Amino acid sequence: SSELTQDPDVSVALGQTVRITCRGDSLRTYYATWYQQKAGQAPILVIYGKNSRPSGIPDRFSGSSSGNTATLTITGAQAEDDGDYYCNSRDSRGIYVIFGGGTKLTVL
Amino acid sequence: QVQLHESGPGLVKPSETLSLTCTVSGASISRITDCWAWIRQPPGQGLEWIGNVYYSRSTSLNPSLKSRVSMSADMSKKQFSLRLSYVTAADTAVYFCARVQDLEERHMYYMDVWGKGKTVVVSS
Numbered sequence: 082s083s084e085l086t087q088d089p090d091v092s093v094a095l096g097q098t099v100r101i102t103c104r105g106d107s108l109r110t111y112y113a114t115w116y117q118q119k120a121g122q123a124p125i126l127v128i129y130g131k132n133s134r135p136s137g138i139p140d141r142f143s144g145s146s147s148g149n150t151a152t153l154t155i156t157g158a159q160a161e162d163d164g165d166y167y168c169n170s171r172d173s174r175g176i177y178v179i180f181g182g183g184t185k186l187t188v189l
Numbered sequence: 190q191v192q193l194h195e196s197g198p199g200l201v202k203p204s205e206t207l208s209l210t211c212t213v214s215g216a217s218i219s220r221i222t223d224c225w226a227w228i229r230q231p232p233g234q235g236l237e238w239i240g241n242v243y244y245s246r247s248t249s250l251n252p253s254l255k256s257r258v259s260m261s262a263d264m265s266k267k268q269f270s271l272r273l274s275y276v277t278a279a280d281t282a283v284y285f286c287a288r289v290q291d292l293e294e295r296h297m298y299y300m301d302v303w304g305k306g307k308t309v310v311v312s313s
Contacts, residue, residue, distance in 0.1 A: 114299035116236075123285055123306050124236065129299040167236050171298050177251065178226070178238040178298060 083172045085113075085181035092187040093158045101153045101184045103168030111170040113151030115144060118183075119164040127166075128153060155186075163188045191216040193286050193304035201280075201311050207273040209307055211286030212266075219264040220244060224289040226300060227260065227271045229282040237282075241289060242269050276311045283308050 085105040093099035103113050112131060116124035126135050128144035141156045155162055168181040197209035211225065218225065227239040240250035242260040250258050254273070262269040273280060284307050287300035 111296045111298065114297075116300075118236075123303040124300075125303070126299060126301050129290075129301070130295070130297050135301060169236075169238075169299070175293065177249070178241070180228075180236045180238060183235040 083107075083177065083179055085168050085170065085179055087166075087168060087181040087184045089182065090185050090187070092189055093155070094189050095160060096157055098154065098156045099158050099186065101155075101166050101186065103151045103153075103181045104149055105170070105179070105181075106149055107170050107173045107179065108146060108149050108151050110173065110175070113144070113146065114169045115142075115151075115153045116167045116169065117162075117164050118167065124167060158186075158188050160188050162186060191288060191302045193288065193302060195284060195286050195304045195307035197307060197309070199308055199310060201276050201309060202313050203277055203311055204275055207271070207276050207280060207284075207309055207311075209271045209284055209286075209309070210268050211270070211304060212268050213288075214267070216288070218244070218262065218267050218269065224291045225262065225269045226287045226289045228285045228287060228300070229280075230285070230306075231279070231282040239271065239273075239284075241291070243291075278311050281309065281311045 115128040117127050118124040132144045143154045145152050165183045167183045192214045194212045201207045223244040226241045248260045257274045259272045286304045288302040
């Protein structure tokens with residue numbers, strides 16, 4: 082399969098936990114990568130591999146995976162977490178690179 | 190600190206060729222593990238992978254764009270380039286370049302450093 086599916090919109094109350102999911106057949110083989118993008122800016126890497134965070138990414142961000150679904154969890158969402166989140170991996174055959182359609186996270 | 194910077198014309202006429210260059214600073218692009226990508230984002234839409242260029246100068250391209258895309262790398266200048274031919278209004282987008290960690294044996298693919306992006310408008 083060459084698709085990754087994300088819910089378009091998710092909201093969370095300030096300080097609460099939110100989970101953003103990404104579904105696709107390729108995730109049975111490849112880890113999902115997660116990016117955060119704020120309006121007018123380039124994406125930044127937040128989670129890669131099994132559950133790794135680049136330097137500078139707060140530990141309230143974590144990743145997990147089960148079957149064909151990857152989940153980005155933000156524990157104790159902050160106002161600055163507002164933005165778009167994209168998942169990414171290789172396709173099922175490992176030939177091409179695919180992105181999910183993105184999830185717009187609103188922190189209330 | 191690795192930085193990437195996209196450059197090129199911000200306005201391209203329909204049917205012409207879009208040409209962009211990404212200049213890398215703070216890192217080599219000549220290691221055997223190096224891989225670099227182009228990604229684009231049309232206004233109000235999501236991210237679309239265009240293709241990868243590898244240290245070997247081989248490329249992997251999005252099949253939906255493959256017939257119009259070429260990518261290359263100039264190790265001596267620490268630059269890699271994108272050419273997209275026969276552009277239409279649908280190619281109007283912000284174009285990003287990124288450094289890729291392509292770890293096939295570990296089932297991991299991620300873009301850890303991104304340029305700020307270059308807005309390209311296709312219009313006559």
